[in-house]
Amino acid sequence: MCYFLKIGKILFKIIFLLIFICINLYGKDFIELPSPRYKGTITLEETLKERRSVREFSSHSLSLEEISQLLWAMQGITEPSGGRTAPSAGALYPLEIYLVVGNVKNLPAGVYKYEPFKHRLIKIKDGDKREKLSYAALGQPWVKTAAVDFVIAAVYERTTRKYGKRGIRYVHIEVGHVAQNLLLQATALGIGAVTVGAFYDSEVKKVVGLKNEEQPIYIIPVGKKKKSK
Numbered sequence: 001m002c003y004f005l006k007i008g009k010i011l012f013k014i015i016f017l018l019i020f021i022c023i024n025l026y027g028k029d030f031i032e033l034p035s036p037r038y039k040g041t042i043t044l045e046e047t048l049k050e051r052r053s054v055r056e057f058s059s060h061s062l063s064l065e066e067i068s069q070l071l072w073a074m075q076g077i078t079e080p081s082g083g084r085t086a087p088s089a090g091a092l093y094p095l096e097i098y099l100v101v102g103n104v105k106n107l108p109a110g111v112y113k114y115e116p117f118k119h120r121l122i123k124i125k126d127g128d129k130r131e132k133l134s135y136a137a138l139g140q141p142w143v144k145t146a147a148v149d150f151v152i153a154a155v156y157e158r159t160t161r162k163y164g165k166r167g168i169r170y171v172h173i174e175v176g177h178v179a180q181n182l183l184l185q186a187t188a189l190g191i192g193a194v195t196v197g198a199f200y201d202s203e204v205k206k207v208v209g210l211k212n213e214e215q216p217i218y219i220i221p222v223g224k225k226k227k228s229k
Contacts, residue, residue, distance in 0.1 A: 029123035031107065034065045036072035036119070040188050047188045054192025055142040057223030061103045062147045066189055068119070070150070070222065071097065073185035074178045075116045084116065086177040089170035094158040095178060095217075098208050102130040103147035103223070111208055124209045136203035137196055137219055146221030151204065152178060153214040175217045182220055192225040 042050075075097055076085045084093065097114040099121070101107055109128035112121040133151075134144035143149055152175055159167035179195055186193040196219040204216040 030118075031112065031121040031123065033068040033071065033119050033121065036069050036076060042188050044184075047184050051183055051187045053194040054225055055194050055221075056226040057142065057145050057147065057192055057221070058226045059103070060147075060224040061105050062191070062223065064104065064106050066191065067099070067104055067107065067148065069189060070182055070185055070191075071099075071114050072119065073181045074150070074152075075114065076119070077116050082117070086174065086181055088174050089159055089167070090162050092158045092162065094155050094171050095174060096153045096155065096214055097178075098124070098151040098153060098210070100129050100133050100149040100151060100208065101147075102128045129207050132207045133204065133219070136207050137199040140196060140198070142194060142221045143196060143219060145223070147223035148221075150182060150218075150220040150222060151208050151216055152218040152220070153208075153210050153216050155213050156215065157213060172217070179218055179220060182222075186222055190225070191222060193220055193222045195220050 073085055075093075075095065077083070078085055082093075083091070088094070099112045099114065101112060102109050107121075108126070110123055111125035111129055113124055114121060130144045130146070130149060133149055134140060137143045154171050154175065156168060156171055159171050161167075163170060183193050183195070197217075199216070199219060201216055204210070204219070205214070208216070210216060
């Protein structure tokens with residue numbers, strides 16, 4: 001009898017573990033992104049010359065292909081060992097990329113998190129949160145009118161665990177690398193973008209649904225440029 005009780009307990013634990021894995025792995029809403037392109041139609045020098053902050057956006061939506069390209073430019077995997085498009089101190093990669101989506105074709109409004117290794121999105125929240133994010137960013141209107149807001153968050157411990165307090169500086173340097181990659185890629189695609197650093201951290205965390213250890217560093221509104229009259 002004891003033998004069968006032990007077997008029963010083991011089977012129960014295995015079943016429980018399988019259920020847990022299914023809920024956490026397969027219960028999430030994944031959106032597979034189109035493959036990024038590795039060749040463009042504009043040179044790096046032209047992109048650098050044309051890059052400007054854009055705060056006025058049209059009502060035209062972005063495509064999933066454009067979102068894919070922008071995310072790849074920020075944190076895309078570029079080698080089998082896990083190297084990415086932006087350098088990271090100690091290859092520790094402390095940054096997480098979130099999207100507050102409101103006007104993207106074939107992508108319902110909501111909050112999403114980018115998974116670099118799978119090049120896909122995980123849905124975090126349903127519904128258009130751009131207005132709430134705009135309030136959290138001191139009412140800056142371009143946060144609300146952009147097609148999508150990219151939110152760069154940092155998990156400082158990934159870097160400070162190795163480099164101590166100096167690691168905080170390394171994280172901030174890395175955020176600059178990633179943001180510039182996004183801005184240059186947006187310019188190359190003919191898309192407008194602007195960096196936003198003024199916001200209430202705690203409110204942004206609530207709107208986006210950041211984890212306790214994730215700290216918001218940058219909001220970057222992105223959208224089609226509004227044609228000048």
